[in-house]
Amino acid sequence: xxxxxxxxxxxxxxxxxxxxxxxxxxxxxxxxxxxxxxxxxxxxxxxxxxxxxxxxxxxxxxxxxxxxxxxxxxxxxxxxxxxxxxxxxxxxxxxxxxxxxxxxxxxxxxxxxxxxxxxxxxxxxxxxxxxxxxxxxxxxxxxxxxxxxxxxxxxxxxxxxxxxxxxxxxxxxxxxxxxxxxxxxxxxxxxxxxxxxxxxxxxxxxxxxxxxxxxxxxxxxxxxxxxxxxxxxxxxxxxxxxxxxxxxxxxxxxxxxxxxxxxxxxxxxxxxxxxxxxxxxxxxxxxxxxxxxxxxxxxxxxxxxxxxxxxxxxxxxxxxxxxxxxxxxxxxxxxxxxxxxxxxxxxxxxxxxxxxxxxxxxxxxxxxxxxxxxxxxxxxxxxxxxxxxxxxxxxxxxxxxxxxxxxxxxxxxxxxxxxxxxxxxxxxxxxxxxxxxxxxxxxxxx
Amino acid sequence: xxxxxxxxxxxxxxxxxxxxxxxxxxxxxxxxxxxxxxxxxxxxxxxxxxxxxxxxxxxxxxxxxxxxxxxxxxxxxxxxxxxxxxxxxxxxxxxxxxxxxxxxxxxxxxxxxxxxxxxxxxxxxxxxxxxxxxxxxxxxxxxxxxxxxxxxxxxxxxxxxxxxxxxxxxxxxxxxxxxxxxxxxxxxxxxxxx
Numbered sequence: 351x352x353x354x355x356x357x358x359x360x361x362x363x364x365x366x367x368x369x370x371x372x373x374x375x376x377x378x379x380x381x382x383x384x385x386x387x388x389x390x391x392x393x394x395x396x397x398x399x400x401x402x403x404x405x406x407x408x409x410x411x412x413x414x415x416x417x418x419x420x421x422x423x424x425x426x427x428x429x430x431x432x433x434x435x436x437x438x439x440x441x442x443x444x445x446x447x448x449x450x451x452x453x454x455x456x457x458x459x460x461x462x463x464x465x466x467x468x469x470x471x472x473x474x475x476x477x478x479x480x481x482x483x484x485x486x487x488x489x490x491x492x493x494x495x496x497x498x499x500x501x502x503x504x505x506x507x508x509x510x511x512x513x514x515x516x517x518x519x520x521x522x523x524x525x526x527x528x529x530x531x532x533x534x535x536x537x538x539x540x541x542x543x544x545x546x547x548x549x550x551x552x553x554x555x556x557x558x559x560x561x562x563x564x565x566x567x568x569x570x571x572x573x574x575x576x577x578x579x580x581x582x583x584x585x586x587x588x589x590x591x592x593x594x595x596x597x598x599x600x601x602x603x604x605x606x607x608x609x610x611x612x613x614x615x616x617x618x619x620x621x622x623x624x625x626x627x628x629x630x631x632x633x634x635x636x637x638x639x640x641x642x643x644x645x646x647x648x649x650x651x652x653x654x655x656x657x658x659x660x661x662x663x664x665x666x667x668x669x670x671x672x673x674x675x676x677x678x679x680x681x682x683x684x685x686x687x688x689x690x691x692x693x694x695x696x697x698x699x700x701x702x703x704x705x706x707x708x709x710x711x712x713x714x715x716x717x718x719x720x721x722x723x724x725x726x727x728x729x730x731x732x733x734x735x736x737x738x739x740x741x742x743x744x745x746x747x748x749x750x751x752x753x754x755x756x757x758x759x760x761x762x763x764x765x766x767x768x769x770x771x772x773x774x775x776x777x778x779x780x781x782x783x784x785x786x787x788x789x790x791x792x793x794x795x796x
Numbered sequence: 797x798x799x800x801x802x803x804x805x806x807x808x809x810x811x812x813x814x815x816x817x818x819x820x821x822x823x824x825x826x827x828x829x830x831x832x833x834x835x836x837x838x839x840x841x842x843x844x845x846x847x848x849x850x851x852x853x854x855x856x857x858x859x860x861x862x863x864x865x866x867x868x869x870x871x872x873x874x875x876x877x878x879x880x881x882x883x884x885x886x887x888x889x890x891x892x893x894x895x896x897x898x899x900x901x902x903x904x905x906x907x908x909x910x911x912x913x914x915x916x917x918x919x920x921x922x923x924x925x926x927x928x929x930x931x932x933x934x935x936x937x938x939x940x941x942x943x944x945x946x947x948x949x950x951x952x953x954x955x956x957x958x959x960x961x962x963x964x965x966x967x968x969x970x971x972x973x974x975x976x977x978x979x980x981x982x983x984x985x986x987x988x989x990x
Contacts, residue, residue: 358980361969361972361973361976362969362972362976364951365966365969365972365973367973367976367977367980376826376827376873377826377872377873377874379829380829380830380831380874383829383831388963390963404826405826405827414827416827416828417827419827419829420827420829423829465872465874466871466872467870467871467872467896480896481872481896482872482896482899483872483873483874483877483896483899483900483903484831484874484875484900485874485900485903485904485962486899486900486903488963489903489962489963489966492963492966492967493963493966493967493970493973494973494977495966495973497951497962497965497966499949501895531814531866531869532814532865532866532869532892532894535866535892535894535895536895562870562896565866565869565894565895566895567895567896629814629816629869645813646812646813647812647813647814650812740818740823740871741823742823742824742826742827759816759818759870759871761816761818761819761870762818762819762841763818763819763822763841764818764823767822767841
């Protein structure tokens with residue numbers, strides 16, 4: 351599949367045509383400045399789409415002054431260069447990796463880039479999608495191409511079926527624990543196997559999203575009936591949908607295709623997963639305990655997280671819960687959490703927050719009454735944005751606070767200086783919210 | 797971009813694995829819309845810790861940074877290479893780098909050199925002892941004066957040696973891009989039609 355998409359987009363030796371360029375406020379201002387200084391236009395504004403997500407306030411009101419300046423710069427730049435923008439307040443605004451798929455502009459077989467490492471999310475549709483830096487953003491704006499060397503390929507073959515209470519998030523966290531945060535470096539991953547085929551598009555996006563956490567710039571999942579059903583009727587898809595589906599169906603990886611590396615993941619052996627450390631490879635089953643350190647990196651992580659080896663994961667108390675992000679901020683994620691929350695209350699002393707991935711997700715959730723479920727339980731119900739996943743807006747942890755988070759990175763200070771992050775699935779985050787400590791969600795649904 | 801040929805001088809040692817770009821430049825500095833001035837915020841949270849290696853006086857002004865494997869992992873923020881370069885580093889030597897970080901460095905002329913664990917270990921252990929990175933010869937001279945070769949993409953090497961701007965290079969291939977757009981780009985509804 352990767353080979354087909356790559357070959358289809360080779361303009362010439364080492365030059366790749368980009369079908370869709372997604373833009374946000376944080377990594378684009380310097381690129382627009384570069385264009386302006388060189389007198390270059392955006393070559394294909396029709397293949398460029400911008401939104402505001404990284405530093406927008408999610409609790410109403412205005413952003414801080416610097417963020418306001420950055421948002422204003424995005425609006426000014428998009429207007430000057432003729433780029434379509436969904437700004438704060440627009441019904442289509444949201445996290446760039448949530449809105450691409452929900453608007454149907456993310457499609458199988460495309461090359462998609464964005465100045466954000468979680469661009470890998472779009473690979474769930476069988477597109478080749480990867481994050482780039484600001485200089486490359488400028489390059490794509492100017493030429494609609496990127497200079498690229500062909501990466502190696504890795505197959506991650508998921509064997510067996512997911513157990514009850516286990517989700518795509520547990521699959522990918524377990525995978526990163528298995529292969530390490532650099533395990534996929536230099537590779538494009540293809541995720542395959544029945545457990546992947548059985549996932550919804552939301553679940554597939556969760557997996558592709560965290561490819562970068564395994565060190566891979568991109569991760570792909572072959573498009574199938576689930577993909578086509580998800581995209582059908584969305585505003586961005588081709589008018590002749592049947593013809594598009596026929597074209598997309600040909601993307602599937604051929605029998606016997608060769609990969610540079612193959613990894614087998616035993617899915618039934620994956621209970622719900624939780625990160626204990628300061629990188630997304632430091633993950634254990636919720637049924638386990640904080641591990642003994644194996645190296646200096648682990649020792650530093652234990653000290654930062656203020657954890658002792660041997661402590662049962664379920665004994666770890668939490669202060670905050672964050673439900674959202676480009677990893678787990680979609681409708682299905684909110685539904686999964688709401689199913690656990692319904693009829694329960696957020697534990698005393700815990701502050702819990704839901705930040706829908708987009709305004710469309712928010713509107714849909716409200717039409718289903720999910721906002722009431724969360725509010726009644728004591729959750730804060732916010733507007734769309736990246737929010738506490740990276741804490742560029744005021745949604746941050748205080749030093750020492752411990753958070754059960756559905757996001758993608760547990761780096762030191764990621765959610766606020768001195769903050770401690772435990773990555774887990776939406777259902778697991780909901781379970782932690784109601785008990786006040788990391789909890790095996792299966793105990794609550796039994 | 798300034799041409800890059802030889803980087804020589806003392807080595808600063810950051811003996812940590814998986815140094816992520818959130819540590820290199822925390823998010824609060826990503827709100828700036830300029831490309832310069834990030835150096836003073838490099839490793840903003842870590843420099844407040846007294847045992848942080850780069851605080852050591854003998855590492856000040858070193859043009860080469862040696863570090864552990866998977867350096868620059870995580871976020872794609874080019875602000876991280878900008879901060880390292882603005883701080884004064886011209887080359888980083890590590891056993892491995894994250895893919896996006898490596899591309900970002902190559903775009904701005906900050907050398908990323910991958911050497912074997914043992915060679916990097918020598919740099920880390922002997923720092924601030926001097927080393928030399930010779931891009932033309934693709935060779936690192938370690939403090940022991942032992943020379944070790946390193947690999948780099950041939951096109952990137954040529955571009956860095958000459959200080960060429962990649963956009964300008966690609967613009968020379970405009971006829972290829974136009975041909976692709978004419979002949980092979982499939983018809984799709986415009987994103988703007990939304």
